[in-house]
Each structure stands twice: as C-alpha cells, then as structure tokens.
Amino acid sequence: MTDLKNDKLLRALLRQPVDYTPVWMMRQAGRYLPEYRATRARAGSFLDLCRNPELACEVTLQPLERFPLDAAILFSDILTIPDAMGLGLYFTEGEGPRFERPIRDASDVRRLAIPDMEDELGYVMDAVGLIRRELDGRVPLIGFSGSPWTLATYMVEGRSTKSFARAKAMAFDCPELMHELLAKLSEAVAAYLNAQVARGAQALMIFDTWGGVLTPRAFRELSLDYMIRILSRLTREEAGRRVPVILFTKGGGNWLSQMAGSGCDALGVDWTLDLGDARRLVQDRVALQGNLDPCVLYASPERIREEVARVIASYGPGSGHVFNLGHGINPDVDPDRAAAMVEAVHSLSRPFHDAEDRGGSPRHQA
Amino acid sequence: MTDLKNDKLLRALLRQPVDYTPVWMMRQAGRYLPEYRATRARAGSFLDLCRNPELACEVTLQPLERFPLDAAILFSDILTIPDAMGLGLYFTEGEGPRFERPIRDASDVRRLAIPDMEDELGYVMDAVGLIRRELDGRVPLIGFSGSPWTLATYMVEGRSTKSFARAKAMAFDCPELMHELLAKLSEAVAAYLNAQVARGAQALMIFDTWGGVLTPRAFRELSLDYMIRILSRLTREEAGRRVPVILFTKGGGNWLSQMAGSGCDALGVDWTLDLGDARRLVQDRVALQGNLDPCVLYASPERIREEVARVIASYGPGSGHVFNLGHGINPDVDPDRAAAMVEAVHSLSRPFHDAEDRGGSPRHQA
Numbered sequence: 001m002t003d004l005k006n007d008k009l010l011r012a013l014l015r016q017p018v019d020y021t022p023v024w025m026m027r028q029a030g031r032y033l034p035e036y037r038a039t040r041a042r043a044g045s046f047l048d049l050c051r052n053p054e055l056a057c058e059v060t061l062q063p064l065e066r067f068p069l070d071a072a073i074l075f076s077d078i079l080t081i082p083d084a085m086g087l088g089l090y091f092t093e094g095e096g097p098r099f100e101r102p103i104r105d106a107s108d109v110r111r112l113a114i115p116d117m118e119d120e121l122g123y124v125m126d127a128v129g130l131i132r133r134e135l136d137g138r139v140p141l142i143g144f145s146g147s148p149w150t151l152a153t154y155m156v157e158g159r160s161t162k163s164f165a166r167a168k169a170m171a172f173d174c175p176e177l178m179h180e181l182l183a184k185l186s187e188a189v190a191a192y193l194n195a196q197v198a199r200g201a202q203a204l205m206i207f208d209t210w211g212g213v214l215t216p217r218a219f220r221e222l223s224l225d226y227m228i229r230i231l232s233r234l235t236r237e238e239a240g241r242r243v244p245v246i247l248f249t250k251g252g253g254n255w256l257s258q259m260a261g262s263g264c265d266a267l268g269v270d271w272t273l274d275l276g277d278a279r280r281l282v283q284d285r286v287a288l289q290g291n292l293d294p295c296v297l298y299a300s301p302e303r304i305r306e307e308v309a310r311v312i313a314s315y316g317p318g319s320g321h322v323f324n325l326g327h328g329i330n331p332d333v334d335p336d337r338a339a340a341m342v343e344a345v346h347s348l349s350r351p352f353h354d355a356e357d358r359g360g361s362p363r364h365q366a
Numbered sequence: 367m368t369d370l371k372n373d374k375l376l377r378a379l380l381r382q383p384v385d386y387t388p389v390w391m392m393r394q395a396g397r398y399l400p401e402y403r404a405t406r407a408r409a410g411s412f413l414d415l416c417r418n419p420e421l422a423c424e425v426t427l428q429p430l431e432r433f434p435l436d437a438a439i440l441f442s443d444i445l446t447i448p449d450a451m452g453l454g455l456y457f458t459e460g461e462g463p464r465f466e467r468p469i470r471d472a473s474d475v476r477r478l479a480i481p482d483m484e485d486e487l488g489y490v491m492d493a494v495g496l497i498r499r500e501l502d503g504r505v506p507l508i509g510f511s512g513s514p515w516t517l518a519t520y521m522v523e524g525r526s527t528k529s530f531a532r533a534k535a536m537a538f539d540c541p542e543l544m545h546e547l548l549a550k551l552s553e554a555v556a557a558y559l560n561a562q563v564a565r566g567a568q569a570l571m572i573f574d575t576w577g578g579v580l581t582p583r584a585f586r587e588l589s590l591d592y593m594i595r596i597l598s599r600l601t602r603e604e605a606g607r608r609v610p611v612i613l614f615t616k617g618g619g620n621w622l623s624q625m626a627g628s629g630c631d632a633l634g635v636d637w638t639l640d641l642g643d644a645r646r647l648v649q650d651r652v653a654l655q656g657n658l659d660p661c662v663l664y665a666s667p668e669r670i671r672e673e674v675a676r677v678i679a680s681y682g683p684g685s686g687h688v689f690n691l692g693h694g695i696n697p698d699v700d701p702d703r704a705a706a707m708v709e710a711v712h713s714l715s716r717p718f719h720d721a722e723d724r725g726g727s728p729r730h731q732a
Contacts, residue, residue: 163661163696164661165661165698168661169661169664172661172664172669172673173664173665173666173669212638213638214638214659215640216638216639216640217640217676218659251617251638253619253620254619254620254638271581272579272580272581272582274581274582274583293534293580293581293584294529295530295534295535295538296534296538298531298534298535298538298539299535299538299539300539303538303539307538330529330531
C-alpha cells in the first residue's frame with residue numbers, strides 16, 4: 001500500500017507534533033451532502049447502501065472531495081454486528097433502527113453466535129479494503145464499531161428508546177444474563193475491529209453512544225469494563241504503524257479521567273465540557289477529539305470561526321487534539337458551513353503548533 | 367391555614383435536622399397510577415386535566431393516598447406560560463407537546479406579553495389554592511415552573527426536538543433576540559412562581575430540563591444567568607416560613623458547583639453522578655435532591671432496596687438530602703415498586719440522621 005501523504009490524524013491521536021490541528025466530522029459522509037443523497041437514492045435503502053462496498057466507498061470519499069479533511073471514516077451502520085448475529089435489522093422512516101427479533105430472554109442470548117467477519121460481515125471488510133485502495137494514501141481511514149453496551153441496548157430494546165427500560169431492567173434484575181450478552185458482544189467487537197485493521201483501517205473508534213445514560217457504577221460495570229477488554233484484544237499495529245483507538249462516550253464527561261486509563265489513545269468529548277477542563281481531567285495521558293456543538297454549523301461563517309477559535313484555544317498549545325463536532329453533523333446543515341469550519345480549524349490552529357514552542361503559549365493568538 | 371404536620375421536606379431543603387430522609391417522586395401524579403388514568407379519562411385530554419383545578423387537585427393528592435410521601439407537587443404542565451402567552455399549546459399522541467404558533471422572528475418575540483397570573487393562568491393558581499386546602503397540612507406543597515431556556519426551546523422549536531437546531535441557531539446567530547425572549551420569560555416565571563407562593567406553595571422547583579444540551583458557556587449565559595435573575599425576584603417566605611427553591615438541570619452534573627452559588631437552596635441531581643461526589647462539589651452550600659435511576663423501579667423490591675441504600679449511603683450522614691428519582695417516574699412502572707422505594711428510603715435513612723451524631727459516621731450502616 002502507498003505511504004500516507006497526510007498522517008496528521010495519526011500523529012495527533014498519538015500526541016506527536018503536527019503543524020496544524022487535524023479535523024474530520026462524525027457523519028461526514030451523510031445526508032447533508034447532495035451527492036450522498038444521490039448515491040443513496042441509487043442504492044435504494046440506507047441498508048442497501050451499507051451493504052454495497054462500491055457505493056459505501058463512494059460515499060466515504062465524497063466529503064474528502066469537498067473539504068480538505070484529515071481523515072476518512074468507513075461508511076457503515078453501528079448495528080451491523082447484531083444484524084449479522086441474526087436479529088434482523090431494519091429501518092423505519094423517521095424512527096431509526098429496529099430489530100425483527102430483539103433479545104428477550106436467556107435462550108435468545110445463548111443462541112447468539114459470533115459472526116464470521118469475512119462471511120456475514122464480509123461486505124464491511126470489502127468496503128474497508130476498497131476505501132483504503134481508493135484513498136491511495138491521501139488521509140488515514142478510521143474503522144469503527146458500537147460499544148458492547150450500546151449494541152446491547154438496541155438488541156434488548158429492539159429499537160431506539162429514551163428510557164432504556166428493558167435494557168436497564170435486564171441489567172438490574174438479571175445481571176448475569178446482561179453480562180453474558182456483553183461478553184459475547186465484546187468478543188464480536190474485538191474480532192470486527194481486528195478484521196477492519198487487517199483490511200486496512202489505520203485508526204479505530206468505539207462509539208459508546210449510550211454509556212452516558214448509566215449511573216457511574218453501571219457505566220464502569222456495563223460499558224467501560226467491556227471496552228477495556230476489547231482494547232486488550234485489539235491489533236494495535238498496521239504495516240508497522242501504531243493503530244490509535246478512540247473511545248467516545250456521549251455524555252461521559254464525568255468519567256473522562258477513568259476512561260483515560262482504559263488503554264485507549266484518545267477520548268471523544270461532547271460539547272458539554274470545555275476542552276481545556278477535559279485536558280486537565282485526563283492530564284495529557286490521552287489525546288482528545290472534539291468538541292464543537294454541531295448546532296454552531298447553523299450560524300454564520302464568522303460566528304463559526306469564533307466558536308472554532310474558542311475550542312482550539314480551550315485545548316491550548318501542543319499536539320493531542322483532533323478537531324471534530326461533539327456529535328454527528330445534522331442532516332440540514334449547509335455544506336458551505338462545514339467548509340467554513342474546516343478552513344477555520346486549519347488556519348486558526350497553526351499558531352498552537354509551533355514545534356519549538358510546544359507546551360508554552362502560542363506566539364500568535366488566534 | 368393549618369400547621370404543617372410533616373415538614374421534613376422543608377427542613378431537609380434548608381439542611382436542618384430531620385429524623386429520616388424525606389422522599390417524593392417527579393411525576394408522582396402520573397400515568398403509572400390507575401387512579402390517575404381514570405381521572406384523566408374523565409377529564410378528557412391531558413390539557414383539560416391541567417386546566418380543571420378540581421381534577422388537578424384530585425390527581426395531585428392520589429399518590430399521597432397510596433404512599434407515605436413527604437411532599438405534594440402541583441399537577442400541571444411546564445408549558446402553561448408560553449400557552450398563556452398565546453402560542454397555542456397542544457399535544458399529539460406519543461409525540462409530546464407542540465405549539466400552533468412557535469416563535470420564528472423578532473416580531474413574534476416582541477408581541478409576547480407577560481400573562482396575567484390570576485386571569486390567563488388563574489386555573490393554575492386556583493389549583494394551588496385548592497390543593498393546599500385539601501392537603502390540610504399533611505405535607506408541604508411544591509410549586510414549579512420550567513426554566514426560561516427550557517421554555518424558550520419549546521417556543522422556538524414548536525415541539526420536542528433532539529438537536530435543538532432552531533433554538534441554538536437563534537442563540538448563535540441572533541443572540542440579542544434570544545436574550546430578549548429569555549428576559550421576558552424570566553419576568554413571567556418569577557411572577558408565576560410568586561403567584562403560586564401567594565396561593566400557598568411552600569417550596570418551589572425550577573425544571574431546567576434542557577440546560578444540559580448546552581456548552582458550559584452557553585449554559586451560563588442562556589440558562590443559569592436567567593435562573594439567578596428569577597431567584598433574586600422570588601418571594602422567599604410564606605406564612606413566616608422560608609420557601610426553599612430547588613434548581614434542577616438535567617445533565618447538569620458538570621455545573622453543580624456554579625449552580626450552588628446561584629442563590630437557590632437545593633439542586634436536583636440526575637443519576638449520572640454519585641450523590642457523594644455531588645455533595646463534595648457543592649461543599650454543603652445547598653441541599654441535594656435525587657438521584658435514583660428511574661429504571662431501578664423495574665427491578666425486584668430487594669434490588670430496589672439495595673439501590674436505595676446505595677444512594678443514601680453515597681450522600682452520607684446529616685441532613686440536606688431529599689430522596690427522589692433522577693427523572694420522572696416511567697408510566698409503565700408497577701406502583702408497588704414505588705411503594706417499595708418509599709418504604710426503603712424511610713427505613714434505611716434513619717441511621718444517617720442521629721441528631722447527636724451529625725457529621726460523623728452513622729451508627730448502624732444500612
């Protein structure tokens with residue numbers, strides 16, 4: 001494979017010097033782009049798009065054609081693993097994902113088998129390989145998975161939920177069963193991420209979308225402990241280079257310090273915390289990714305620039321920051337606003353990365 | 367009016383000694399109770415129920431007949447103020463509240479008038495007076511309002527939302543307009559709460575349901591500052607007794623320390639923080655209310671007891687804790703589980719309230 005022409009993402013995730021802060025956006029391949037909507041219309045449904053490696057590759061690359069982003073992320077869904085376990089994933093318009101056969105009891109859990117990564121999930125791996133080839137070393141490719149707890153909530157609820165009543169009821173009343181499910185999912189997630197690295201993923205991200213709905217104790221026992229187990233099983237090198245791993249627990253601001261000791265390289269941070277406070281909490285043990293409120297992209301380019309400046313200044317000087325939104329980009333955002341954000345990150349961050357001056361104050365305040 | 371027979375709620379909110387930890391539940395008058403469903407069916411719609419003082423009084427008292435709760439809370443909706451401002455509140459089945467005439471521009475904001483508390487909002491005040499009379503001093507009556515930011519999100523969005531795109535876009539792009547709206551709402555909320563105290567409310571709670579979706583800076587500017595303004599305008603005495611005020615920002619765990627300096631008497635805490643950590647954060651400047659995960663009520667009575675014990679032990683010895691769920695009780699909870707929780711709070715908390723031993727360790731660990 002060709003050498004990486006832009007390795008700023010990997011360097012920042014490992015807290016190595018960079019000349020500007022790299023940036024990408026969660027859901028950067030998505031509905032806010034007209035070219036994405038066109039490809040999706042050709043594909044049929046959202047799931048048809050996920051399952052077609054050529055079209056998944058096409059949409060993965062689309063945002064890179066528009067914006068000078070510093071990373072690509074595999075286009076896929078977080079629920080591919082439970083789907084491959086036989087739960088029957090489908091989508092209803094406006095209501096999000098559902099499963100035909102959710103997990104209701106012990107026999108449902110026992111029936112679950114770890115899917116074959118090159119068979120049931122071969123379409124994901126084919127997409128990874130194809131994207132990596134088509135990227136041709138422009139920027140690194142990020143692979144990803146949902147966390148075991150996040151996958152479990154959908155599998156037990158059978159759909160999106162606000163209260164997480166079924167999943168929490170299982171956790172409180174049948175803890176052994178929930179732990180059996182989470183252990184199986186951990187094994188599957190580790191295998192899934194390792195298979196992505198084998199096909200060319202150069203960094204990995206675990207989306208713990210629903211870790212933040214737990215009590216501190218339940219978060220440790222049901223979410224963090226299983227992410228730690230996965231981290232210990234991951235291939236951390238690809239073609240002689242470290243594969244950094246990012247953990248992102250939405251609403252997990254209270255737990256950043258614990259998460260920093262998990263063995264990951266970086267933590268995602270949503271916008272409810274100042275990045276400077278987050279940096280103090282993790283004491284520079286890991287890099288940080290985030291954390292612009294996605295709704296800033298509804299504002300004027302001038303206002304976007306101000307808010308970007310604030311985030312960069314809050315992190316402060318030195319490497320270890322990957323700029324991102326604190327959540328996926330909203331579907332009704334004007335792509336030009338995303339362009340304004342990317343430009344602002346690149347231009348405003350340079351003064352914070354003077355190699356001679358790292359750890360001190362930036363020479364030119366943005 | 368008759369003397370209060372049970373004033374433990376008021377004492378705990380003011381961190382005065384009590385012999386056990388008082389308990390009530392957010393949405394304790396609600397759909398999980400068959401008697402509530404029966405009254406609501408008689409009333410017609412949810413709004414008909416809110417607007418009928420006799421029936422609102424009836425459902426307010428229902429949970430007190432079932433459980434030895436230490437407080438009643440006015441049965442009403444948080445959107446009565448915007449409705450009285452002419453926005454046309456209505457409810458759609460399963461989708462929550464909506465407004466016929468949401469706020470779209472400056473002329474919409476300028477048109478808003480502070481409602482007359484005894485005219486447009488007279489039905490709320492009549493309910494307060496009636497409930498207070500019917501309570502006959504059994505327990506204190508809590509009055510409440512939504513926070514200005516929370517009301518503003520619904521008024522600008524026109525409905526429930528996950529992204530808060532319109533409200534945040536207004537805040538980022540037309541900050542003066544958003545501040546004009548928030549200033550008007552603050553005036554209305556202060557008048558609304560004062561009118562409730564005039565009719566007999568003995569404690570007040572401000573529900574900042576959507577403060578937690580903001581950045582730290584936006585939270586201060588758009589939510590906390592206006593709650594502070596309201597606090598400075600509230601009547602804090604009723605019949606010679608202090609009227610304690612509780613602020614509750616869901617997802618506001620990161621900001622408890624700031625909120626403790628707002629002039630309130632107590633802070634609500636959701637379940638994503640240990641109550642002991644919350645107590646250290648606020649350094650006993652205010653009382654705390656919370657913080658059982660509402661989903662614990664899906665578990666067995668034994669498990670409920672264990673989790674109640676954990677919350678009580680986490681707060682530790684001494685007064686200043688009002689037990690509550692971290693969010694409203696879910697509609698599909700079995701009322702007997704709520705009974706188990708209330709019983710557990712009363713019996714397990716006594717060892718933490720030995721008047722001679724306050725500030726030290728409890729003599730009998732629960």
